[in-house]
Amino acid sequence: MHCIRTTALLLLSSVLLACSRQPTPPSPAQLALAETRRPSALQLAQKYERSCFNCHANGASGAPLSGVVADWAPRLERGLPALLLQAQRGVGAMPPRGACSDCSDEELTALIRFMASAP
Amino acid sequence: MKSARRRTLLKHGSAWMLSSLSPLLPSARAQAPSAPSRPRWSNWSGTSSCQPSSLETPAHEAQLAQLLRAGNGKLRCVGAAHSFSALVATEGQLISLDAMAGLVQVDPAQQRVTVRAGSRLAQVSRLLDQAGYALANLPDIDTQTLAGAISTATHGSGMQLPALHAHVSGLRLLTAGGDTLVCNAQQHSELLPAAQVGLGSLGIITEVSLQVVPAFKLQRHVWLAPVEQMLQQAPALARQHRHFEFFVLPYTGYAAGVSHTPYQGDAIQHAPSHDEQMLHDLRRLRDWAGAMPALRRWLAAKLIDPSLQERATDRSYKLLASARPNKFYETEFHLPQEHGLDCLRAVLAVIESNPDNYFPIEFRYVAADTAWLSPFYQRPSCSIAVHVAHGEDYQFLFRDIMPIMRRYQGRPHWGKLHDFGAAELADLYPRWSDFLALRRQLDPRGRLLNVHTSRLFGVKA
Numbered sequence: 001m002h003c004i005r006t007t008a009l010l011l012l013s014s015v016l017l018a019c020s021r022q023p024t025p026p027s028p029a030q031l032a033l034a035e036t037r038r039p040s041a042l043q044l045a046q047k048y049e050r051s052c053f054n055c056h057a058n059g060a061s062g063a064p065l066s067g068v069v070a071d072w073a074p075r076l077e078r079g080l081p082a083l084l085l086q087a088q089r090g091v092g093a094m095p096p097r098g099a100c101s102d103c104s105d106e107e108l109t110a111l112i113r114f115m116a117s118a119p
Numbered sequence: 120m121k122s123a124r125r126r127t128l129l130k131h132g133s134a135w136m137l138s139s140l141s142p143l144l145p146s147a148r149a150q151a152p153s154a155p156s157r158p159r160w161s162n163w164s165g166t167s168s169c170q171p172s173s174l175e176t177p178a179h180e181a182q183l184a185q186l187l188r189a190g191n192g193k194l195r196c197v198g199a200a201h202s203f204s205a206l207v208a209t210e211g212q213l214i215s216l217d218a219m220a221g222l223v224q225v226d227p228a229q230q231r232v233t234v235r236a237g238s239r240l241a242q243v244s245r246l247l248d249q250a251g252y253a254l255a256n257l258p259d260i261d262t263q264t265l266a267g268a269i270s271t272a273t274h275g276s277g278m279q280l281p282a283l284h285a286h287v288s289g290l291r292l293l294t295a296g297g298d299t300l301v302c303n304a305q306q307h308s309e310l311l312p313a314a315q316v317g318l319g320s321l322g323i324i325t326e327v328s329l330q331v332v333p334a335f336k337l338q339r340h341v342w343l344a345p346v347e348q349m350l351q352q353a354p355a356l357a358r359q360h361r362h363f364e365f366f367v368l369p370y371t372g373y374a375a376g377v378s379h380t381p382y383q384g385d386a387i388q389h390a391p392s393h394d395e396q397m398l399h400d401l402r403r404l405r406d407w408a409g410a411m412p413a414l415r416r417w418l419a420a421k422l423i424d425p426s427l428q429e430r431a432t433d434r435s436y437k438l439l440a441s442a443r444p445n446k447f448y449e450t451e452f453h454l455p456q457e458h459g460l461d462c463l464r465a466v467l468a469v470i471e472s473n474p475d476n477y478f479p480i481e482f483r484y485v486a487a488d489t490a491w492l493s494p495f496y497q498r499p500s501c502s503i504a505v506h507v508a509h510g511e512d513y514q515f516l517f518r519d520i521m522p523i524m525r526r527y528q529g530r531p532h533w534g535k536l537h538d539f540g541a542a543e544l545a546d547l548y549p550r551w552s553d554f555l556a557l558r559r560q561l562d563p564r565g566r567l568l569n570v571h572t573s574r575l576f577g578v579k580a
Contacts, residue, residue: 050220054241054262055442062395062444093444095163099199099262101215102176 026059026068034058034065039114048111051100055093056115063094064115072116083112160197160213164446164509166536167205167571171195171213178218180293180325186214187297187323194295195569196319198267199239201260202534203449205571206271206318214323216266222246223326231288232331236266236324244436252331253435256280256362261440266324271534272316272493274502275439276364276483278357282495284315285488289328292321295566303328313550313557315490318533320572321561337362337438338382341375341429346467349374350460357484362439366479367463368401369470370412371419375479379439382432389433395444398478402508405477412474446509447478450516450536451502452529453485453494459501462527466503469519478506491550494530504535541577 026034034057039045055061064071075083087108090096097103103111161168172192177183187194193211200207207213216237223233232252234243240254240261247253256275263273274282289303292314300322302311314321344352349365357363362379404422408415431438454462463482470476481504488495505520507513517538524531530547531537545551555576562568565578573580 046221049245050217050237050239050242053245054239058442060444061442063442093163093442093446095200096161100217101174101197102217 026065030065030068031057031059033067033119037067037114037119039111041110044107044110044114047100047103047107048114051098051103052111052115062092066115067117067119069116069118076116080109080112083116084109087112158213160200160207162200162202162205162207164203164448166203166448167208169208169210169213171209172211174213174215176215176218180219180291180299183214183219183323183325184293184297184299186212187293187295191564191566193566193569195567196266196323198237198264198270199262201263201267202271203536204534205569206534207569208571209569211566216264216323216325219325220264222250225250225252230331230333231328233289233326233328234265236264236290236327238265239263240265240268241436241440244440247331248334248434248436251334253334254283254329255286255332256283257436257439258283259440260443261436262442265327267534269315269327270317270319270324272490272495272532273534274483274485274495275362276485276502277362278484278499279486280362281486281488282493284490284493285486285495286330287311287315287327288330290314290324291326292317292324294322295562295564300561310557312489313491313554316492316533318492318572318575320558320567320576322567335435336382336384336432337379337435339429339431339433339438340378340380343373343375343423343425343427345372345425346374349376350463352376353460353482364481364483366481367467368419368479369467369476370404370415370474371401371423372416373419373423373425379435384432387433389431389437390429398445398508401477401479405474409474409477412471415474448507448509448511448513448516448536449504450520451481451504451532452521452524452537453498453500453502453532454524454527454529456484456499456501458527459484459503462501462523462529463503465523465526466505466520469515469523470505473515473519475511476507478508480505491554492533492548494532496548496550498530500530502532503529504532540574544575545577 039048055063056066064075087098088096157170157172158174159170175186177186193209194214195207195209196214197207219235219237220242221235221238223235225232232247240257240263243265244254244261256277258273258275269284269287272282272284292300292302294300300307302314346367353365356376356378360378360380365374365376367374404415404418408418466480470480483502485495485500485502487497487499490496505516516536521538531539568580570580
């Protein structure tokens with residue numbers, strides 16, 4: 001009886017831990033890339049710096065990193081309009097319009113294009 | 120194998136505890152500027168929403184003043200929408216200061232900077248760092264706007280370090296009528312301690328002057344200890360370290376201590392965060408063994424290796440604050456320091472009486488200040504924050520946690536969930552009636568009131 005209970009507990013532990021696989025963390029090079037990129041257009045860069053940078057250049061945020069194409073590729077497969085819609089509505093911890101209340105849809109699209117593109 | 124598993128969980132845990140349980144990202148649920156219909160807005164956590172008559176994003180102070188003078192209806196200002204309480208919700212105009220962000224001036228002689236009010240804290244930190252300065256302390260989430268953070272008495276941790284608003288040496292305030300008030304040591308100095316924490320009810324802040332410190336680096340240390348041991352050592356640890364806080368992990372018997380001390384070296388060692396993975400682990404533990412608390416504790420004891428530690432070194436703002444990838448609900452109360460640990464024990468007992476709970480409880484120290492509506496007004500404080508995962512039932516915060524906070528003279532965090540009203544707030548704040556009188560003077564028609572602040576102030580919306 002004791003053996004059965006112990007086995008059950010160990011099995012439970014295994015199940016718990018099996019569910020604890022962590023995603024691959026970004027590499028230092030990817031983080032450095034994300035931290036240094038800015039859009040070339042001044043107004044867009046200001047909005048990016050204020051509203052996007054804190055998550056899209058931060059490996060702890062869980063957001064796709066700016067300039068890290070591998071982060072964006074599966075999202076881009078759904079198409080840019082779908083990504084824009086997500087940005088408009090918010091997704092995960094990102095609030096609607098990506099915390100950029102003064103961004104037009106055109107600017108949101110430009111910001112997505114910038115972040116999803118290779119340097 | 121077993122050892123490796125333990126190590127994995129602990130590594131996640133230690134990383135997570137660093138920054139974890141606190142606020143996160145901003146959220147301005149405003150409709151596109153080009154949209155023709157009334158916008159919809161909700162705060163980041165989804166606990167408050169509204170349909171304002173319009174969303175305005177003035178680009179500069181003159182434009183904002185014109186907007187205020189042109190109308191006479193209700194209006195509220197929104198920062199990053201991170202407050203859990205209903206401070207923002209309005210059916211009148213919603214004014215975002217997003218377009219009013221950036222550094223205005225650096226005064227090296229006074230070690231003072233002036234920043235536009237819509238700047239996000241993270242942005243402020245980066246701008247200051249480029250100029251060789253830093254904020255003396257930061258909350259563990261830095262996506263809030265500067266104006267929103269000071270207006271709600273947002274704070275970090277440190278027994279000798281006051282909340283952000285205590286470093287405000289001046290500000291520009293536009294009244295509801297569109298008049299500009301400069302509040303600093305030379306002009307309207309009597310208004311400054313009221314305007315430092317104004318809940319967006321005295322006017323709209325357009326610029327903030329802050330005392331800053333030379334840019335500095337910190338060393339972070341994270342470790343685990345049995346809960347009671349951590350509670351016993353906490354006051355000494357708080358005196359010993361520039362920043363100290365800890366998190367109690369419900370149903371595990373452990374607490375995680377987090378200290379930050381000044382670091383003079385050149386090494387930058389900042390491991391990737393596994394915070395969310397740890398939350399995932401704790402949640403799994405709850406989901407699988409929640410109905411059997413003894414089993415849950417047994418599993419936690421087997422899986423957590425209390426000997427492992429984590430250290431990191433980096434620039435101050437990169438360690439003190441972080442972005443959070445998942446939403447949650449939160450309440451937080453500030454207590455007289457002498458009551459803090461007793462209150463925490465009472466809170467923990469309630470949390471561990473409900474097996475649904477798994478989010479760690481956050482305990483911090485904050486120095487006293489002199490802002491009239493600061494929860495730390497003339498009171499060295501301990502802060503206790505209780506979190507609930509987004510989408511789960513958080514009504515127990517009101518039902519079970521707030522009575523405990525009342526018992527220990529807790530003052531609510533203005534930006535977090537609470538149900539306090541005018542009568543009891545008047546008892547908790549010595550300058551309460553002075554603030555109300557000033558509010559009436561600066562906004563006689565109550566344009567800046569909404570349902571929530573009307574309840575706080577005991578006036579009609």
